[in-house]
Amino acid sequence: MKLIKDHETDEDFWSLKDRDRRDSAHCIFQYPAMMVPLVQRRLLASILEAKPSIRSMYDPFVGSGTSLVSGMHFGLDVYGNDVNPLAVLISRVRTARCTEFTIGAIVGQVAREAASDRRESIECELMNREKWFQASVSVELSRLRRAIRRQSNLWVRRFLWVTLAETVRLTSNDRTSTYKLHARAAEDIAKRILSPISMFLEIGAVNAESFLEFRAELRRRSRVKSGKYVGVTEVNSGDTREISDKFGDKSFDLIMTSPPYGDNLTTVTYGQHSYLPLHWIDFQDIDSAADRETLRTTHEIDRRSLGGILHDNSWAEERLLASSVTLRDFADNLPCSPADGRKRLLRFYGDFAASLVSIANAAKANAYMVWTVGNRNIGGKQVPTDIVLQELLEEQGCLVLKILTRTIHHKRMPDRNASSATMREERILLVRKIDQ
Ligand SMILES: C[S@@+](CC[C@H](N)C(=O)[O-])C[C@H]1O[C@@H](n2cnc3c(N)ncnc32)[C@H](O)[C@@H]1O
Numbered sequence: 001m002k003l004i005k006d007h008e009t010d011e012d013f014w015s016l017k018d019r020d021r022r023d024s025a026h027c028i029f030q031y032p033a034m035m036v037p038l039v040q041r042r043l044l045a046s047i048l049e050a051k052p053s054i055r056s057m058y059d060p061f062v063g064s065g066t067s068l069v070s071g072m073h074f075g076l077d078v079y080g081n082d083v084n085p086l087a088v089l090i091s092r093v094r095t096a097r098c099t100e101f102t103i104g105a106i107v108g109q110v111a112r113e114a115a116s117d118r119r120e121s122i123e124c125e126l127m128n129r130e131k132w133f134q135a136s137v138s139v140e141l142s143r144l145r146r147a148i149r150r151q152s153n154l155w156v157r158r159f160l161w162v163t164l165a166e167t168v169r170l171t172s173n174d175r176t177s178t179y180k181l182h183a184r185a186a187e188d189i190a191k192r193i194l195s196p197i198s199m200f201l202e203i204g205a206v207n208a209e210s211f212l213e214f215r216a217e218l219r220r221r222s223r224v225k226s227g228k229y230v231g232v233t234e235v236n237s238g239d240t241r242e243i244s245d246k247f248g249d250k251s252f253d254l255i256m257t258s259p260p261y262g263d264n265l266t267t268v269t270y271g272q273h274s275y276l277p278l279h280w281i282d283f284q285d286i287d288s289a290a291d292r293e294t295l296r297t298t299h300e301i302d303r304r305s306l307g308g309i310l311h312d313n314s315w316a317e318e319r320l321l322a323s324s325v326t327l328r329d330f331a332d333n334l335p336c337s338p339a340d341g342r343k344r345l346l347r348f349y350g351d352f353a354a355s356l357v358s359i360a361n362a363a364k365a366n367a368y369m370v371w372t373v374g375n376r377n378i379g380g381k382q383v384p385t386d387i388v389l390q391e392l393l394e395e396q397g398c399l400v401l402k403i404l405t406r407t408i409h410h411k412r413m414p415d416r417n418a419s420s421a422t423m424r425e426e427r428i429l430l431v432r433k434i435d436q
Pocket residue numbers: 031032033034035036060061062063064065066067081082083084087238239240241257258259260261270304305306355
């Protein structure tokens with residue numbers, strides 16, 4: 001059977017001009033570069049039709065968990081990991097097997113408790129707190145934090161932490177127009193009249209509604225029985241270059257993911273975007289392995305991501321360039337500016353290649369893979385990520401079956417970042433690991 005039918009090779013089929021922001025609880029936090037749930041479901045439907053025996057799926061760069069919730073629509077066992085603790089938290093909320101259907105009422109109760117708390121003490125250890133939060137905002141966020149801590153159910157607290165994270169994003173002094181931390185001008189800050197408690201209530205109501213709609217859809221598809229999702233769901237904190245100790249000797253039928261476009265500092269600063277919200281969240285509620293040291297500096301999460309600090313498993317330049325002629329040609333022809341362009345490019349791909357070894361090991365023989373990638377720019381030249389990925393995957397015993405193109409209509413991209421400014425489409429690689 002054909003993996004992708006003829007009408008599905010049409011670019012418009014994947015581009016989706018209209019989309020539902022509440023689909024599968026997509027909007028509970030504005031995570032950068034999220035995939036579109038309906039696109040992932042269409043891909044899954046095609047693959048599962050061709051190969052109905054697929055039972056498990058793994059996303060090695062799970063982000064907000066879009067691929068995993070898409071897999072849940074089909075009743076799959078879903079697994080993922082990410083280096084960013086905020087991504088782990090959001091994904092754990094969205095993929096929980098058991099949830100609490102009164103969550104909407106609980107949001108209201110927490111907001112009421114916070115509103116009746118008269119304490120002025122501030123529950124946040126953040127250097128330069130006054131730079132990032134107005135004093136009255138810190139007081140209200142602290143009242144919410146105390147009220148959330150009083151909830152006894154862990155999933156409920158996680159859901160409330162995500163709602164608080166989105167509240168922090170919108171009430172801090174950080175500009176929302178960029179993912180990099182960048183404080184608003186003093187006159188702008190002085191004009192803003194903010195009530196985090198009211199905002200929490202509003203965001204929480206929308207989050208609860210979209211989440212309950214997602215669970216209702218899973219029930220309609222018979223994916224929830226006696227209140228529990230039928231498959232396994234597991235999301236861990238962890239670096240994909242070192243995942244072998246995370247999922248034990250498990251291996252997966254399908255890999256579905258969208259990796260970072262390049263090193264975080266010059267593409268999407270997932271870490272900086274998560275830095276302020278994470279300061280208001282109890283780390284022990286995220287995951288026992290979530291490391292508070294990731295908040296050591298504003299850059300720490302991005303440094304730990306692909307292309308950040310030198311990593312033991314990273315591939316050396318020689319090995320990397322021997323594995324991808326396209327990358328070698330591109331690196332050899334890079335313009336001199338930016339001066340560190342080549343170094344950054346090769347450090348990112350050295351890390352990416354190392355993560356592909358782990359990913360290929362985690363895939364069963366004959367497993368399918370679906371990779372959504374963006375071709376970013378360096379020095380005004382577009383990096384052919386799709387072809388480089390193809391060559392690196394071939395090195396790992398994988399075969400690219402098809403490459404689809406989709407136009408990006410809605411994804412929040414790093415528009416203001418010159419290195420990525422022209423990224424308006426992405427490629428979807430359909431891959432198969434060859435039986436060896
Ligand atoms: C493009 S985003 C994934 C977005 C996701 N598909 C969604 O819909 O939300 C890439 C993710 O890779 C994560 N990441 C970067 N380096 C990583 C590494 N070495 N191991 C695991 N995750 C990593 C980033 O934190 C980010 O969440």
